[in-house]
Amino acid sequence: MGKAGGLPDVATVLVTTLLAGPVLAGLAGTVLPAFGYLPVLGHDSFSIEPFRKLVSMPGLTTSAALGFGTGLAASLISLTIVLVFTAAWAGTDTFRRLTRFLSPLLSVPHAAAAIGLAFLIAPSGFLVRLVSPWATGWTRPPEVLILHDPLGLAMTFGLVAKEVPFLFLMTLAALNRPHVQEYLKAGASLGYGRMATFFKIVLPQIYPLIRLPVLAVIAYATSVVDVAVILGPTTPQPLAPRLVGWMNDPNLSLRLMASAGALLQLLVSSGALLAYLLLEALAGACLRPRLANGHRHGREAGARISALLPMLTILAVMSLSMALLGVWSLARSWWFPAALPQAWSLERMLDALWAGGPSLGVTLIIACGAATVATGLALWLLEARGRRETGRLKVLIFLPLLLPQIGFLFGLQMFFLIAGLSGTLTGVLLAHLIFVFPYAFLALSDPWNRLDPRYAKAASSLGASRARVFFRVQLPLLLRPVLVTFAVAAAVSTGQYLPTLMIGAGRVVTVTTESVALASGGNRQIAALYALLQLAVPLAGFTLAALVPALAFRNRAAMRLER
């Protein structure tokens, strides 16, 4: 018999420590220097001097507003696109087909997506080239600020393109709940249009499941660094990338101010979260009375088409961006305004690949290590907890994703420095784990809970020990989702920019940190190649996750993917 409630099991305690420990320690390590206390650098008294210096920085308000505005806008736009599209098309062939395209986009690291997008929309980018010079007359790139525009539009668009696939897959997972399909039918049989059925019947039920992911997106988008560096405004930059600049400044006294800035970032992100919660309450109050007003919104053809367009645009933009990465990495010369390269070269790509080898190796080691540990821990946690309610635990596991990374990474960096882990592979791997584990748990908990518990019952009533039930029955039955979880975890690790930068201290270089550094440099070919290398890790992971179960279970009809 299992334990009767009460005391938490070892796995829960371990995971709680692993996640909450670094976050709390990191926060403390940020708060203290922000108030002037940093004994390592000889500051051992408290003062508000760091804040005074912070406030005196030019354009600080603009920076904070940019972080708040771009992040919140990107999150709201992404959520709207996803919900409206799902409402209009769930259950159709179009929906299924687009799902297949959107899922792989989730594993594209933010930095790679931003670089591809920059190649597409820059003044010297592919879109301008397509219409130049025959339509525009431009023989040189026009001097307009499409990238790095002061309002952060390009950055917002880049964030939307990346968050839409994420929120879409979260919604898709929520739609997998039992009976949702029946509710869709029930709505239709009562004469409600598709979209009305979704918004009036289905969404109120599944919204609690997508709420945490939305909040995570807001926290991330308001404090993003890599996308902001590649696409965002420069005069001034949004708050987060400015903070990283101060933190890495050779003038060490700027660190105190940077810590004060990290607290401001916490304020900006929580402000955005609060604004979202207010909007949510407002929308609820406005819409709830309308649930039962009987309007069926049967004529919806126009609305459905306009729901499809943004989704198609994002798909097209992302696919083109990825294709451009490929073209650029093979181009030897590609002068404006030619739509395609004048000369191609495989050798230069191979040279660059050779040069990129070490950083790809580091990326792989960290990604595989973090993914193995995260998947293993998630399995252990789920097995140990049995079928107990995971609601509260889920919030805790999500905690590192609901805070801006920068808010506690500054402090964490210091602890790692003291522990001698700064600049080591182990240190970076541990830091990645904080952000990788939540996704691993998220990816695995649904399949785990969906597994028919009677298989385990049958096995133990046959006399199998708990370990035997786990390794011989539960694990093989879940082989596919476990491998997918591993791939998701490896993809998340590959995409980590800030933790690698802060904890790696410039000595641990991954393809992601390298490509962000290269993106601002002049060599587009190398930048494209590194961005492509970022894609290689998730691609390999997901290919394995598809191939291995297909081979292992080639003679087992019930183990095939139901579709």
Next chain:
Amino acid sequence: MVSSSRTSGLVLDHIVLRLDGQPLLDIDCRILPGSVLTIMGESGSGKSSLLDFIAGFLKPDFRAQGRVILNGRDLTLLPAQERHIGLMFQSPLLFPHMSVLQNLMFALPSTCRRRQERRDLAERALADVGLAGFGARDPATLSGGQQTRVALMRTLLAEPHALLLDEPFSSLDRTRRGEVRDLVFALARKKGLPVLLVTHDEEDGLAAGGQVHRLEKAARKGRTYSAASADLA
């Protein structure tokens, strides 16, 4: 092994199950080796929870009093895998990632070590239920009746000392049902196993031949609750 010793059989000793403090069912009885006790009741009457309790799977939100005693041994605090209680569910639940033979070999006790011997025992079990030569098959390719027969042999190969049947015939069509049912009862009788059958099919109860007890859905209606007590001795 059918004996009339005072301790043999499955004794459900003053068992009371409660959910959120409300009594759900109580039962006090003894099932002799080779005989069948049938419990009939609507869904919600707590019969699945009773099976869970006996087999060692009761969910933490239930509270239980009483003891489960099998051939004189108190099982109440033992983990499921040490109870030697065979379970059959509504569906056969053959492990879909294993072959038919692997499913059977999974059930064999590890005391039987030699691979060839394990294989032979599993093959023989298959032949016993008319499925000789099905060992290499993917369980998903078997018919419902065939799967139930494999599931039965899988349960028996684990050498259980009692059988709990949770409507194991409900997934079969009418013609197959009688056949498989007779097979199960015949084998249980031959091995002298006490059998607890839970069903809502009157026919199952009749075919079992033993005593039949009905649970009434009650807990939520008022103070009366499902009660069944019997001594088949």
